[in-house]
Amino acid sequence: MELLEVAEAFGLGEPLRTHALRGGSSSGAWRLDTQDGAWLVKVQPPAGDWWARSARRAYELESAAQASALPLPRPLLPPDPAIGFWHDAGPYYARVSAYVPGRTARLGDPGLAEWLGGTLAAVAALDLPADLADDESAPLHPPADWRAWAAEARGSEVADAAQELLPAVAEATGLVRAAEAGAPAARLGHRDTGLANILVHQGSFTLIDWDAAGPVIPWWDAVHTALRCAGGLDAPGTTDAAAVRQTLAAYRAAGGPVGAADETAFAGLLRSTLAFTAYTLWLALGHRGGDAEFRAQGARRFRASADSLHRALGSLPEWQT
Template sequence: MLLDARGIAHRFALGRPLGELRPLANGEGPSGTRVLETDRGRWVVKAEQVQGEWQYRQARETRRLESAALAAGVTMPRPAEPPAPAVGHWHDLAGTELVRVSEWLPGHDLRGPGHTSAAALQEAARWTGSTLARIALLGVESGCGEESRKPLHPLPDWHTWIEEAVAAGGPLATTARALLPSVEEATARIEHAERDRPPLVLVHGDTSRANVLRTPKGHALIDWDGAAADVPWWEAVGVAFRFTSPFNGPTADGDARVVRPLLEAYAERGGPVGASDASAFAGMLRSQLAVTAWCLWLALGHRRADAVRRAFGLRVVTTAARDLPGVLHSLDRWTALLR
């Protein structure tokens, strides 16, 4: 991070810092998030290296959705207004690093021990389903069309990355080879569903147990910087089937105790409901492939990945190679939970 506590507090007008920036844990994953305490409160600080125009595009789209959700009363952290030069809610540091600040919400996410009982998950699932419907009903259209969606990479690109992994040797080689059949099947399923897909709107894009907080005042949805264009029903289905996992990675499970409360609350709140066949999982599969591709790049050392991020990428790719075949095999059976 290019700025220290004093620099961030000064630029974002947060008051006088009471100490240095502290790392904010992200489960077993790497994190560029820090906590800053000032005489005006506690703040969450995120920093990202600039890697492409897509980050600026997503920042602008995210601001539009965040602003609409805040105005509608969705429970979420309020972002701090960034100083110029800014893009969305991010401060642009000479095209090298983007920094954003939001208010700190007290509470805990739904990953830790003691926070994942059946009753707690069902309560959180109902709140999440209702919240996803509220966001969908905002009807915030993407200003960038397909470019605002999570990427669906062509199969020749996957073959290139997997060949690179095989050439590098080591544990990634075996894992990457095992991954390819699932990537091919998932891509075919997504492309089939896309032929007759419903309209797109901007959605949160990263709703998971990692990003739903239980606070003293109830639940809240955090980490809005992954906003993307999607079919709202597809996102709701994907969140429901991945809510048994700590984050929106390659793992999914058809646990009726979680899936049904979330989707029922979504429908009761008026969220747009779509087909109850296997096409409803297209958004989930697209997100799973996007996460897996990103982590494969990290494991290969792309995107300026350091040793910690390379190890994280390998873990996620290994999980994908293990779990995606079972997910794909289960989709037709899981459609019963959509009705």
């Protein structure tokens, strides 16, 4: 991939310097400085129809957020052919946005909780319809699928963890299904609002990386995000309860839609954790290819994610208070 090609296609001006932010030659992100400014360039290889649908959803939400002056990096419209904000360059897709300076947010940053709650409410207020059933990136797999994967895992390094996880999967899946049966309509949301995607610069916050946008129940998303940004998903007893309350109070004050303050409020968190845990189990089992080290890495990620699911279920009584 040639950044010169991207600069020319998007009309960014003559390149001066580049700095790799993550990834390698076929996918990743770079800061590109040109005579006309500083830009964030992201590239990735083609990823199929599901990715194209996801990119169009992200374009819809990001465009609406920009039009409503939400705090996000300014995305550049791509040249044709394009999918959403991504230019189809043949062997790869590329997108460009204005580069935003700053460091990643940290728990305890002054004003973070209030800003976070207000921003979540503002995203919900965009009121873009969505459907949880259309969420290909985070499906709710039936327990029968998990039992089949656990059987497949026999004799592998994740055999015990996969088998021991089945009761937690059944409990979490049942809770999510019950909650979704009586849930309000879903809306498009950012879905990856964590500290790593919030930049702080001169006292201002910016929400970056909107590419994971998809359907959420706004209240569930607010609860999930408040816990995530307050350390609630890290380890038992690490939740900054005051930060959670401040975030949700700001969300309510800004007019964010509110639901029940019971275990159903955590359905979004559990659904997300279930989907990611399934993905990591597939990696460990070789469903996504890769060599032995790649599968071993998947196994480590699976065990960590399985621990997160156990911890989340065990923390529900504490979180409800």
